[in-house]
Amino acid sequence: MTAPLSQDLHKRPVRAVEEGASAREAAARFVVSASAAIKLAQRVRQTSSTAPAKIGGYRKPLLAD
Template sequence: MVRPLSTDLRERVVAAVLSGETSRAVAARFGVAVSSVVKWSQRHRATGSVAPGQMGGHRKRVLEPHRAFIAERIAQTPSLTLHALKGELAARGISVSHDAIWRFLRREGLRFKKNDVRP
């Protein structure tokens, strides 16, 4: 992901728009996209600042607070399937996909083998 353009450039672009120039003329003069000029102007009108918003970040893990419940269910019923576990979580008000459950189990090191004697 590229980093945002400088705040100085953003301020000069918004100042040019506020002085009466059109967005297209400002974009051509400063070498930025017309959509950037429009968005920076909208941001300046809404917040009074042209500083860029936060980029990226991490999504919080939905199943993390329910780790104890999931581990207990796997210990109680080793033959529990992902879809059955998804149904039990849905009954508790937690709506996730079976893929999210699978990724959570792999990340946490929780396993449920249906047949322990197989390698």
């Protein structure tokens, strides 16, 4: 399982996107994956937060009962 990026690596690409760079350009500039930068930009647009999303948790078994 992967670990979330540090808060510093959350804020820097978001700031670059807010200043006019694309998410892919910001990803290349800060050496993170393009998908991480894109998803982070989407999360910030939806929630206005750079906090990482929840990882893991309980899921009810599909074949229960």
